[in-house]
Amino acid sequence: MGARVLDRPIAQIKGLKVQFRTKDGPVEGVKDVSFDVFPGETVCVVGESGSGKSVSSLALMRLIEFGGGEIAAGRLIFDRKADGDLDLATADQDLMRHIRGNEIGMIFQEPMTALNPVFTVGRQMTEGLRLHMNMNRAQAEARALELLRQVRIPEPERRLKQYPHELSGGMRQRVVIAMALACEPRLLIADEPTTALDVTIQAEILALMDRLKRETGTAVMFITHDMAVVAQMADRVVVMFRGNKVEEGTVEEIFQNPQHDYTKALLSAVPKLGEMKGKTYPEPMKLMGVQNQKIEPITGKDEVLLTVRNLTTRFAVKGGFFRRTLANVHAVEDLSFTINKGQTLSLVGESGCGKSSAGRSILRLVEPMSGEVDLDGTDIMKLNAEGLRRARLDMQMIFQDPFASLNPQMQLSDQVAEPMRNYKTHSDREITDRVAMLFDRVELPRSFMRRYPHELSGGQRQRIAIARALALNPKLIVSDEAVSALDVSVQAQVLNLMMELQADLGLSFLFISHDMAVVERVSHEVGVMYLGRIVERGPRAAVFENPQHPYTRALMKAVPIADPMRRKSEKDLNFKPIPSPIHPVGYTPEPSRYREVAPGHFVLTTDSGY
Numbered sequence: 001m002g003a004r005v006l007d008r009p010i011a012q013i014k015g016l017k018v019q020f021r022t023k024d025g026p027v028e029g030v031k032d033v034s035f036d037v038f039p040g041e042t043v044c045v046v047g048e049s050g051s052g053k054s055v056s057s058l059a060l061m062r063l064i065e066f067g068g069g070e071i072a073a074g075r076l077i078f079d080r081k082a083d084g085d086l087d088l089a090t091a092d093q094d095l096m097r098h099i100r101g102n103e104i105g106m107i108f109q110e111p112m113t114a115l116n117p118v119f120t121v122g123r124q125m126t127e128g129l130r131l132h133m134n135m136n137r138a139q140a141e142a143r144a145l146e147l148l149r150q151v152r153i154p155e156p157e158r159r160l161k162q163y164p165h166e167l168s169g170g171m172r173q174r175v176v177i178a179m180a181l182a183c184e185p186r187l188l189i190a191d192e193p194t195t196a197l198d199v200t201i202q203a204e205i206l207a208l209m210d211r212l213k214r215e216t217g218t219a220v221m222f223i224t225h226d227m228a229v230v231a232q233m234a235d236r237v238v239v240m241f242r243g244n245k246v247e248e249g250t251v252e253e254i255f256q257n258p259q260h261d262y263t264k265a266l267l268s269a270v271p272k273l274g275e276m277k278g279k280t281y282p283e284p285m286k287l288m289g290v291q292n293q294k295i296e297p298i299t300g301k302d303e304v305l306l307t308v309r310n311l312t313t314r315f316a317v318k319g320g321f322f323r324r325t326l327a328n329v330h331a332v333e334d335l336s337f338t339i340n341k342g343q344t345l346s347l348v349g350e351s352g353c354g355k356s357s358a359g360r361s362i363l364r365l366v367e368p369m370s371g372e373v374d375l376d377g378t379d380i381m382k383l384n385a386e387g388l389r390r391a392r393l394d395m396q397m398i399f400q401d402p403f404a405s406l407n408p409q410m411q412l413s414d415q416v417a418e419p420m421r422n423y424k425t426h427s428d429r430e431i432t433d434r435v436a437m438l439f440d441r442v443e444l445p446r447s448f449m450r451r452y453p454h455e456l457s458g459g460q461r462q463r464i465a466i467a468r469a470l471a472l473n474p475k476l477i478v479s480d481e482a483v484s485a486l487d488v489s490v491q492a493q494v495l496n497l498m499m500e501l502q503a504d505l506g507l508s509f510l511f512i513s514h515d516m517a518v519v520e521r522v523s524h525e526v527g528v529m530y531l532g533r534i535v536e537r538g539p540r541a542a543v544f545e546n547p548q549h550p551y552t553r554a555l556m557k558a559v560p561i562a563d564p565m566r567r568k569s570e571k572d573l574n575f576k577p578i579p580s581p582i583h584p585v586g587y588t589p590e591p592s593r594y595r596e597v598a599p600g601h602f603v604l605t606t607d608s609g610y
Contacts, residue, residue, distance in 0.1 A: 009036035016074035047240035105180035111172035122160030170201035300343035311371030333532035349529035402461035413449035459490030538601030
């Protein structure tokens with residue numbers, strides 16, 4: 001439990017009910033929710049999309065009115081120290097403007113939307129300090145520098161003069177945290193602050209927030225759908241489902257002895273790092289409430305389907321008056337691997353390591369500079385446009401965001417049928433039957449065939465994307481972060497679906513992800529990428545249970561585990577900043593050299609800069 005300084009909560013949410021006005025009448029976003037937040041403790045509010053967890057925090061900040069909602073009932077008691085208790089639900093917006101930023105800080109999910117692109121970081125940080133704390137410019141700048149140091153931003157003097165687009169995602173999120181802490185708020189609300197970040201950066205941000213909370217005694221209300229983050233951060237946990245609070249308890253109670261069926265199902269759907277120890281092959285997850293689930297290891301075959309040799313992809317950086325190439329982004333550098341029939345190779349690594357570029361280069365959605373790609377005897381790199389079009393019958397891609405990859409104006413049945421019509425692989429009657437069969441395969445009701453993408457949830461849209469990728473009976477599917485935007489329980493169902501399809505149809509997957517626990521669950525082989533190269537590759541058990549490269553070890557150390565007894569501390573995490581992948585035009589990198597540390601387990605010996 002977090003140390004309760006005084007047994008007086010900083011914030012008390014009592015019987016909160018929030019409504020949204022729609023064409024069909026009022027819709028309840030939150031139905032009747034009550035919980036307290038005490039000084040110096042972290043309360044994690046967990047639940048899936050649409051459970052009302054963000055709505056509760058926006059109501060507390062009184063920002064909900066700006067999003068078309070209204071507080072229909074309930075009290076939001078906030079302890080203002082000297083000024084006593086205040087019911088925020090009835091406070092006027094002028095007073096709220098003073099409280100927001102000054103006494104309650106907020107960290108939003110997407111740092112790019114929380115920062116103003118036209119002002120420098122320094123101007124945005126000093127503005128709040130001058131407004132709320134009555135500081136002059138010099139005092140505000142000194143305080144901004146001190147805050148950037150506190151959130152461990154390197155070269156803070158330089159950062160104050162930069163604009164948000166010049167910083168990486170992790171840096172931007174640190175700036176947002178520094179701004180939220182600027183006026184030493186009594187309550188900090190963090191809404192999914194690490195969802196968009198890499199594992200290593202997420203680990204640092206979580207450790208940073210935990211340290212700042214201990215040093216300042218701030219109360220934290222932390223909203224997330226990631227149970228591993230909850231295990232890492234929470235003192236108490238509030239579980240929400242469809243606008244209601246279904247369970248509340250200490251972090252130990254929730255993880256070791258959950259009472260509500262929804263909490264149990266949520267915890268059973270979380271892939272935990274280390275669950276696959278001692279198993280040679282991937283297998284589907286056991287899900288609660290699913291009858292007659294067959295869980296068998298997926299062995300695959302010993303025949304090679306895809307061979308990639310020395311694949312190199314670079315993007316030109318152009319500039320100047322004549323748009324000359326000034327430098328190159330070395331996105332994929334000398335990449336080699338094979339995938340067997342009916343097996344999965346996962347490429348893992350952080351944003352910008354080149355894993356998505358590698359997936360797209362293999363399908364020639366971006367043109368590689370050099371290298372060989374052999375898919376079941378076909379040399380993909382030598383094909384002309386028509387040959388490549390035919391080859392795409394055998395290789396398909398599932399993208400990260402199904403909403404962007406589906407056509408909003410086409411019925412779902414037509415979207416799944418479209419590849420078969422384009423390639424004229426089936427007659428019209430066969431297409432109708434096959435579309436219905438594909439809907440059954442991805443476990444969507446046939447009544448959905450007449451719907452449009454906006455009528456589905458994220459997980460259902462991703463199933464449509466999978467059905468469409470399967471339409472042409474491909475041999476290889478490249479899955480680019482296909483489950484990273486999904487809720488835990490939906491993610492577990494989609495992963496199980498992909499594994500069942502692999503077992504039934506003998507599909508091979510190139511699975512691109514930054515989620516180590518998911519990768520451990522689905523992979524036969526794993527390649528760890530850093531700065532465009534594979535630094536370590538081998539059977540999943542070898543890479544996960546005996547990592548050899550220093551970067552792989554650092555990555556494994558950073559992964560939060562959904563067990564409050566195995567928390568990470570800040571001293572466990574010492575990451576080197578990732579060097580830039582941009583090199584001048586004449587630069588020739590060394591080729592990738594590997595040593596085999598065990599059968600099939602290779603480690604890069606060329607200097608990778610880590």
